[in-house]
Amino acid sequence: MEKLFPCQEMGSLSKPSWLVVAPKRGRATEAEVEEAAFWGEHLGVEGYEDLVGVLKDTELRGKKDELRDWACLYGLRLLESAGLDYVYDGEQRRVEMYEYPIRRIDGFSFLGHVRSFDNKYYRKASCVDRVRYMKAYHLAEFAFVKERARGTVKVPITGPYTLADWSFNEYYQRRLAGVSDLRRRKLEARRDLVLELAEEVIRPNLQALEAAGAEIVQFDEPAATTHPEEVSIFVDGFNAATEGIACKLTAHICYSDYRHLYPHVLEMKRCSQFDWEFANRDGQAGDGYEVLELFREYDDGREVGLGVVDVHVGRVETPEVVRDRILRGAEILGDPGRIYVNPDCGLRTRTWRVAYEKLNNMVRGADLAREELSG
Amino acid sequence: MAEAYLTGIFPRSEDLIAATRGFDRGRVTKEEVDDVLRRDVEELIRLQKEAGFDVLCDGLLNWQDLFRPLVEAWNGLTLGGLKRWYDNNTFFRQPIITSSLEPGPLPEDCILIDALPEDSSGKAVLPGPYTFGHLAEDRYYSDPGEAVTSLANCLSQVVSDLGAIGIVHIQFSEPSLVVNPPSKDLMEAVRDAYALLTRVNGYQTSLHLYFAPAQPLLRDLIDLPVDVIGLDLYEEDPRVLEDVDFDKVLACGCVDSRNSLLETPEEIAGLASSVREALSPRGLILCPNADLEFLPRVVAEEKVWALGKACQLLEETG
Numbered sequence: 001m002e003k004l005f006p007c008q009e010m011g012s013l014s015k016p017s018w019l020v021v022a023p024k025r026g027r028a029t030e031a032e033v034e035e036a037a038f039w040g041e042h043l044g045v046e047g048y049e050d051l052v053g054v055l056k057d058t059e060l061r062g063k064k065d066e067l068r069d070w071a072c073l074y075g076l077r078l079l080e081s082a083g084l085d086y087v088y089d090g091e092q093r094r095v096e097m098y099e100y101p102i103r104r105i106d107g108f109s110f111l112g113h114v115r116s117f118d119n120k121y122y123r124k125a126s127c128v129d130r131v132r133y134m135k136a137y138h139l140a141e142f143a144f145v146k147e148r149a150r151g152t153v154k155v156p157i158t159g160p161y162t163l164a165d166w167s168f169n170e171y172y173q174r175r176l177a178g179v180s181d182l183r184r185r186k187l188e189a190r191r192d193l194v195l196e197l198a199e200e201v202i203r204p205n206l207q208a209l210e211a212a213g214a215e216i217v218q219f220d221e222p223a224a225t226t227h228p229e230e231v232s233i234f235v236d237g238f239n240a241a242t243e244g245i246a247c248k249l250t251a252h253i254c255y256s257d258y259r260h261l262y263p264h265v266l267e268m269k270r271c272s273q274f275d276w277e278f279a280n281r282d283g284q285a286g287d288g289y290e291v292l293e294l295f296r297e298y299d300d301g302r303e304v305g306l307g308v309v310d311v312h313v314g315r316v317e318t319p320e321v322v323r324d325r326i327l328r329g330a331e332i333l334g335d336p337g338r339i340y341v342n343p344d345c346g347l348r349t350r351t352w353r354v355a356y357e358k359l360n361n362m363v364r365g366a367d368l369a370r371e372e373l374s375g
Numbered sequence: 376m377a378e379a380y381l382t383g384i385f386p387r388s389e390d391l392i393a394a395t396r397g398f399d400r401g402r403v404t405k406e407e408v409d410d411v412l413r414r415d416v417e418e419l420i421r422l423q424k425e426a427g428f429d430v431l432c433d434g435l436l437n438w439q440d441l442f443r444p445l446v447e448a449w450n451g452l453t454l455g456g457l458k459r460w461y462d463n464n465t466f467f468r469q470p471i472i473t474s475s476l477e478p479g480p481l482p483e484d485c486i487l488i489d490a491l492p493e494d495s496s497g498k499a500v501l502p503g504p505y506t507f508g509h510l511a512e513d514r515y516y517s518d519p520g521e522a523v524t525s526l527a528n529c530l531s532q533v534v535s536d537l538g539a540i541g542i543v544h545i546q547f548s549e550p551s552l553v554v555n556p557p558s559k560d561l562m563e564a565v566r567d568a569y570a571l572l573t574r575v576n577g578y579q580t581s582l583h584l585y586f587a588p589a590q591p592l593l594r595d596l597i598d599l600p601v602d603v604i605g606l607d608l609y610e611e612d613p614r615v616l617e618d619v620d621f622d623k624v625l626a627c628g629c630v631d632s633r634n635s636l637l638e639t640p641e642e643i644a645g646l647a648s649s650v651r652e653a654l655s656p657r658g659l660i661l662c663p664n665a666d667l668e669f670l671p672r673v674v675a676e677e678k679v680w681a682l683g684k685a686c687q688l689l690e691e692t693g
Contacts, residue, residue, distance in 0.1 A: 111635055111671045111673065111674055112389060112671025112672060112673055112674070113389065113392050113671060114386065114465075114668070114669060114670065114671055115386070115387070115465060115668060116464070116465060116466060117439070117440070117457055117465065117466035117467065117468070118439045118440075118468075119395035119396055119398065119399045119439075121392050121396070124671065126635040126636075165464070166464055168633075168634050168635035168636070168670075169634060169636070170634070170635055170636040173634065173636050174636060181612050182608060182609045182612075182631075183588075183609060183610055183611070183612065186609060186631075186634070223464070226459070226462050226463075226464070227462045228462075255459075
């Protein structure tokens with residue numbers, strides 16, 4: 001590690017209105033043009049005046065691809081400008097972390113919406129046929145980022161267990177129709193789907209990314225502990241997907257009961273870092289970080305991506321709060337050299353202004369923590 | 376002879392989804408949402424009727440989660456943050472008990488029973504007191520048993536009120552009883568709670584257990600004074616229940632509300648027959664293993680049809 005407490009992104013940023021709404025409307029509003037100009041100048045986005053010109057003067061229907069490129073560049077520069085060491089594009093090309101990959105994997109069919117909570121819904125797909133790799137669905141976005149990035153590039157990819165858990169599983173259950181115990185049938189079908197996704201879809205994606213020069217890939221697996229009895233399937237999925245992969249691999253798991261992960265995850269030998277959420281559960285006593293004791297309890301020596309910024313509140317943490325969280329985490333872990341600093345999760349629910357301020361303060365907090373330890 | 380019924384929150388139609396989303400974004404009025412909601416409930420009632428169901432449910436299409444109308448109506452409760460609904464990718468707002476619980480009248484549009492045809496019987500679904508207490512954050516009562524008792528008191532008021540609007544069957548949804556079983560002491564409070572909840576005559580009552588096998592504590596639960604016990608056959612191997620004296624009607628959760636794979640009527644009838652043979656219950660009701668809300672509406676509707684046809688098959692084969 002080049003310095004103590006390097007800072008990294010942890011997934012998606014919100015998408016600007018000039019990307020999401022303006023192309024549907026056909027024209028950008030004055031506010032959208034101003035927003036693009038403000039952030040372009042503020043973040044030092046090269047050639048942002050061209051985007052402003054496009055937004056001002058052009059019919060935008062049919063220009064979504066061009067605007068997406070701009071959004072990726074803005075996302076990348078936002079993370080870099082905030083001072084992060086490890087960056088990506090804020091996932092500006094992806095509709096979200098589930099639907100984007102599922103639409104690019106053969107064997108899935110979208111059936112309609114299901115409720116997440118209240119009046120919030122998401123499109124849920126069903127696995128209706130054997131899953132098959134169609135193309136390396138993150139390759140183009142990676143190439144775009146790699147060519148332009150000033151920081152080190154870390155590619156987020158949704159892991160096989162979460163893709164399976166967030167989908168219905170028709171094909172693999174039907175294949176096991178002879179198993180009369182329905183609970184066993186469901187579990188075995190789950191394992192089959194996860195492993196085939198891992199081997200047939202995620203591994204070729206990783207191979208393609210690696211061949212294109214990716215050095216770090218982050219598995220996003222928020223569902224890892226949803227079914228505690230299936231954590232071993234999550235582990236097997238990771239191991240199967242990463243067989244033969246040499247680049248650095250990390251796993252981001254958030255809003256979970258991390259105790260369920262152990263001891264199974266000790267078998268994830270190729271995963272060199274766990275990125276968990278802590279700030280969300282942190283009280284005044286700094287108790288949100290106590291779960292780090294698991295690493296000592298199980299003698300797990302891998303790195304930790306320490307969530308020090310709560311992505312679900314608008315309040316911006318001060319650098320001092322961030323510093324204290326980092327030092328608390330380092331104290332419990334017993335080794336500051338294994339700590340990376342990041343938000344709890346992607347900042348997509350925050351405005352760019354709030355996300356930027358949070359990231360700025362996160363970087364400043366890491367500086368303060370570094371100073372504190374260097375005496 | 377078997378009958379069929381729904382067991383909880385039914386998925387909203389794509390129209391209602393669009394309307395509620397539009398409402399949240401300020402593009403659709405409350406009145407417009409209510410219109411779509413009414414149509415949705417009417418369609419669901421018609422579907423159940425045409426599928427041959429006897430006891431009909433409004434699908435709780437107006438409920439944001441299993442607790443929400445009660446939290447909003449009763450004193451002593453406030454809404455907390457989002458919590459995962461068991462092991463689903465679905466969330467609920469956690470009720471927080473802040474002071475002594477007192478029941479209040481439910482909102483008029485909470486149970487849309489007036490959509491029922493005159494010759495039909497209505498079913499209501501309520502959270503069971505143990506599940507309610509287990510999933511709530513209790514900042515007031517010093518003992519979980521006290522909270523369960525107070526929740527049962529409030530629920531019993533709702534039960535009494537439901538008679539006045541023509542409800543004949545009340546289901547208590549109690550997944551926590553099997554997912555996180557109570558201690559021995561707390562089980563006593565649960566027993567007392569159900570004695571209170573079933574004291575009012577004139578209803579058929581059911582206790583639905585899902586998301587985990589009931590087998591470890593079914594012997595404790597079988598004596599609760601309810602008429603029907605619902606089991607989740609996607610979590611339960613009924614063969615291990617053979618030596619339970621199942622002196623109740625069995626609600627057989629034989630279509631999976633958590634997978635879009637459609638069960639055929641023959642599969643459903645076959646499963647129900649084998650369970651009936653193993654348990655010899657007093658009667659048999661075919662139903663989803665849990666709320667169908669985990670499925671898109673079109674899939675849930677197909678499952679309703681399959682349940683109805685499975686009932687016919689069972690009737691034909693005796």
